[in-house]
Amino acid sequence: MRYGIIGLGAIAPFFLEAVERCPDSTLAGVCDLDSAKTEPLAKQGTPAFTDYRDLLAAGVCDAVIITLPNHAHAEAAIAALEAGVAVCCEKPLAVGSAEANRMAAAAERTGMTLFTAFHRRYNRHLTDLREALPEDRSQISQVTIRYHENILEHIGGDRWYLDAERCGGGCLIDNGPNALDMAHVLVGSLTLTGTRLSDIRSGIEYVAELDLVSADGVPVRVELDWALTTGETKDVVVQLVDGTVLRADMLEGFTAFKSSLRHEYDGILADFRSQVAAQRASCGTGIEIVGLVEEAYALGRKEAGHRRSKLPTLTRLVRLLFHTSESRGMTLSEWGTRCISKGEIHELVTTTDRPRTPGDRIDAVGFLGFVEFQEGTVIALGDEVKLADDRLIGTVAGFDECHFPNHYNIIIESDRLWTADSAGVEPLDEVRFAEL
Structure with a gap:
């Protein structure tokens, strides 16, 4: 069986190794938008593509293994099935039933195997x-x-x-x-x-x-x-x-x-090959x-x-801030929640960056001001932050500790850099934190 692999992310290496171990199997092509990922395999003689449609059109594959982000599974799988190529799709098959049913219909229509890889x-x-x-x-x-x-x-x-x-x-x-x-x-x-x-x-x-x-x-x-x-x-x-x-x-x-994955991905390919051999279209x-x-x-x-796990938390602005920066250099802390006592004062910092991992740098920031908490609470990642008129500032992305123990910078992910000016707020105006 000639395999093509579409998507060379974190899962692909386990499939690549399984194909190499599988008898009568050949890696016939790879595809990824990032040519730096395909280049090492291309140097070994494997045809490399940046568009899965070009891989399918090349006619070098009997089957493709799809390890793309979940939202991209359906379109790539349907294109492969309609090209007469069997599909082994990393779980989940799709992000919703409508897309999964479209994929299954394409498999039935073409008679090609559509297989979900549950390792x-x-x-x-x-x-x-x-x-x-x-x-x-x-x-x-x-x-x-x-x-x-x-x-x-x-x-x-x-x-x-x-x-x-x-x-x-x-x-x-x-x-x-x-x-x-x-x-x-x-x-x-x-x-x-x-x-x-x-x-x-x-x-x-x-x-x-x-x-x-x-x-x-x-x-x-x-x-x-x-x-x-x-x-x-x-x-x-x-x-x-x-x-x-x-x-x-x-x-x-x-x-x-991840060493358990070796025998599990061998099992995926063995089962997939048996489904293809039996000419089963079912997924x-x-x-x-x-x-x-x-x-x-x-x-x-x-x-x-x-059912909410906590009540909304009221704060009041005690000092306004008006500046922005594109190179602030804050650092996302490791904490996903922080306990806040009544009367504590912390700084609200908005960002259009998307910090996710502890240690991520936060550069694009807008400073809204310092708020005093009117009751004890727990602030958590994902909490919504709203002004008194119910305008949404954004959601809590985490904390920066560069001024701790004096105060935390509460990092608020938003679609714009808010300041006291752009928000139109005044001292003693309310800011609310609420569970999403």
Whole structure:
């Protein structure tokens, strides 16, 4: 099989290595907008492209592996299917059911294979756990899946993971598909019963908790977390009615970072090749998982609209500031939340930069002023900041500590650089912080 790989980001190396290990497989082409990523492979003789349509038109591939940002999966996959090329698409298949259904329709129309790559389903510990489960699933009282990590340790230079528009969300759409597919492997089709999204940062959830039930009535709990300080936990706990507890740690025995992925991505290619050989157009559980994630977002956002974890916080401007800078050189601190006591005074700094990672430099800034907090609170990433007339200044992107312990600079991500002049505020005017 001649493979082309579209997108050479953080996931691509695992596919590249798997293709190299796979018998009767050849890397026939690579594609990325960044020619610096394709150049090393081009020097080894692999045809390189910056437009996937040119790769498809070259006719060098029997199949393509798509590892693009999530929002770009559908168009690239449909183009490949219509070119008579089988598609192995990194999870999630798409960011929503409408796009996933378009992809599936193209697969049915062309008769080409459309395959979703859920790598954790091939983990040997999960396979062993599935074999150890009682055939009568009613003997299972609870399944709990944990997928916890520090997302910044996993994305390399792929900043799109932290962009809600390109990723489609946060941990729910990134880690959720693998965790949900693991549950599907163990107990079959699932129905969502509850969702909680929290630790919202610039519109992206870093924590999500899902409750589901299988067709056989088995309760399933999925816990997702992008916000570990360091390290990762990827495991499954199955409790049986008789009190027996069965476990599978996806990382057990794999001491090097991401080393478990080697055998998992080998499993992806083996399964994909078997689907192509059988001339199956179906994308398996890919569409079902997209639907569950979409439903979880809808339910989670609805619940968030009715249940807040904190009350809005009132502050009053005690000193106005009027200047901007394009080279301020502030630094995003490591803290995602800060506890504030009543009466504390902190500085509000707006920015059009998009700081995401601790240590990111913040240069383009506008100074709004110093505010006094009228009650104790916790300020968190993603909190909305509004003026008394309900104008939105922006959302909290984090904190800079260059003046601490005197005060924090509360960094507010916005579409413009606000100052006291441009905001039209006066001393004692209100500024409110509210959970998004």
